[in-house]
Amino acid sequence: xxxxxxxxxxxxxxxxxxxxxxxxxxxxxxxxxxxxxxxxxxxxxxxxxxxxxxxxxxxxxxxxxxxxxxxxxxxxxxxxxxxxxxxxxxxxxxxxxxxxxxxxxxxxxxxxxxxxxxxxxxxxxxxxxxxxxxxxxxxxxxxxxxxxxxxxxxxxxxxxxxxxxxxxxxxxxxxxxxxxxxxxxxxxxxxxxxxxxxxxxxxxxxxxxxxxxxxxxxxxxxxxxxxxxxxxxxxxxxxxxxxxxxxxxxxxxxxxxxxxxxxxxxxxxxxxxxxxxxxxxxxxxxxxxxxxxxxxxxxxxxxxxxxxxxxxxxxxxxxxxxxxxxxxxxxxxxxxxxxxxxxxxxxxxxxxxxxxxxxxxxxxxxxxxxxxxxxxxxxxxxxxxxxxxxxxxxxxxxxxxxxxxxxxxxxxxxxxxxxxxxxxxxxxxxxxxxxxxxxxxxxxxx
Numbered sequence: 140x141x142x143x144x145x146x147x148x149x150x151x152x153x154x155x156x157x158x159x160x161x162x163x164x165x166x167x168x169x170x171x172x173x174x175x176x177x178x179x180x181x182x183x184x185x186x187x188x189x190x191x192x193x194x195x196x197x198x199x200x201x202x203x204x205x206x207x208x209x210x211x212x213x214x215x216x217x218x219x220x221x222x223x224x225x226x227x228x229x230x231x232x233x234x235x236x237x238x239x240x241x242x243x244x245x246x247x248x249x250x251x252x253x254x255x256x257x258x259x260x261x262x263x264x265x266x267x268x269x270x271x272x273x274x275x276x277x278x279x280x281x282x283x284x285x286x287x288x289x290x291x292x293x294x295x296x297x298x299x300x301x302x303x304x305x306x307x308x309x310x311x312x313x314x315x316x317x318x319x320x321x322x323x324x325x326x327x328x329x330x331x332x333x334x335x336x337x338x339x340x341x342x343x344x345x346x347x348x349x350x351x352x353x354x355x356x357x358x359x360x361x362x363x364x365x366x367x368x369x370x371x372x373x374x375x376x377x378x379x380x381x382x383x384x385x386x387x388x389x390x391x392x393x394x395x396x397x398x399x400x401x402x403x404x405x406x407x408x409x410x411x412x413x414x415x416x417x418x419x420x421x422x423x424x425x426x427x428x429x430x431x432x433x434x435x436x437x438x439x440x441x442x443x444x445x446x447x448x449x450x451x452x453x454x455x456x457x458x459x460x461x462x463x464x465x466x467x468x469x470x471x472x473x474x475x476x477x478x479x480x481x482x483x484x485x486x487x488x489x490x491x492x493x494x495x496x497x498x499x500x501x502x503x504x505x506x507x508x509x510x511x512x513x514x515x516x517x518x519x520x521x522x523x524x525x526x527x528x529x530x531x532x533x534x535x536x537x538x539x540x541x542x543x544x545x546x547x548x549x550x551x552x553x554x555x556x557x558x559x560x561x562x563x564x565x566x567x568x569x570x571x572x573x574x575x576x577x578x579x580x581x582x583x584x585x
Contacts, residue, residue, distance in 0.1 A: 229284075234281060237364070250269045254267050264280045267281065275369075294317070310518035315525060316525060330362055330364060337355050340426065342578065343400040371419070372416075373418055375417070389548070390548030402444075402563070403568065410431035436584050446462075450479065488552035489556045497543035
């Protein structure tokens with residue numbers, strides 16, 4: 140049950156990853172090359188079960204894929220969306236041992252009730268419903284055993300995959316992406332840090348009545364056990380057949396849940412997959428997972444707004460300043476044009492002052508065409524190295540966009556955006572950020 144990143148744990152992980160993923164890929168490829176019949180539903184269920192059993196970062200990749208409409212066949216989306224909150228869980232012997240390790244052999248005396256069966260299971264831990272001695276309904280998130288070894292093994296495998304990919308495709312150097320994911324995943328293993336993130340979000344969103352953050356229970360929380368109040372709600376996908384007014388209300392609440400912290404405090408939730416929030420009957424949002432949080436310098440946020448204004452006003456110099464502020468280097472005129480092409484795609488809903496869906500031009504097909512063109516042009520021009528600070532912001536934008544597409548929401552995104560940025564003041568943001576981080580014991584970005 141040790142969690143120290145042992146060599147034996149990493150070796151076992153390498154073997155399990157290779158056998159599981161390799162076996163599924165071989166059957167899928169064999170079916171396509173040899174014309175053998177492949178039951179898509181059965182294969183999708185097998186893949187979800189295998190990735191759920193592996194847990195860790197590989198499962199998080201599957202979660203991200205399931206949030207992008209049309210990126211995978213429908214059978215795979217259905218199975219992977221179930222994986223968000225219904226991955227195979229560890230049994231009661233594990234739960235009992237882990238709880239005893241974290242709270243002591245008499246741990247059950249700290250609860251008025253504790254459900255043996257997990258209510259949800261995800262990539263790094265599983266959640267059990269409980270009831271506190273004070274009568275409150277609680278959620279106890281338990282980290283899986285030996286997760287340090289698991290994360291280390293998967294990150295090394297991912298780095299190897301990136302290096303191989305880089306040999307034949309030099310459009311994007313992924314090493315800074317790997318460095319960013321590595322830091323964030325290691326932070327996710329520290330549930331004491333996640334508890335501080337929860338308190339930070341409760342503070343930042345205290346004026347947002349349509350966004351809910353659980354209260355932490357500090358005396359029942361450790362580095363590998365996070366205890367919080369239980370928040371009831373339904374999965375977002377259950378709302379796709381609801382009326383347009385409710386879907387629009389949920390979309391507006393999701394927008395503010397992610398971007399009030401970003402534009403007011405320079406903080407972003409970097410993991411907007413479908414398992415990280417639920418929806419209440421009134422359309423308000425429960426935020427459930429705070430492991431993957433990124434804090435940016437105020438100048439970075441200023442550059443996000445600066446690029447919007449550059450695209451709106453066709454100001455090339457302002458666009459260059461934004462990219463350089465983010466950390467892009469040695470930008471030629473041609474590369475700037477390619478980056479602007481991608482930026483116009485991302486910013487398009489914000490530039491038009493009218494009610495619309497998040498993506499009007501052919502949906503995800505158009506997005507895929509834009510991404511493919513950007514990739515081809517960057518490859519032709521010798522490639523770029525995206526700065527690590529850019530990774531989670533881009534991921535959050537794409538992930539939230541996919542949520543809005545699932546909802547088929549029709550909103551004036553331009554006005555939502557302008558309600559947030561107002562008369563942006565980087566110095567005022569810096570003061571708010573410093574006070575908020577100091578209050579919860581987190582460091583400001585260097």
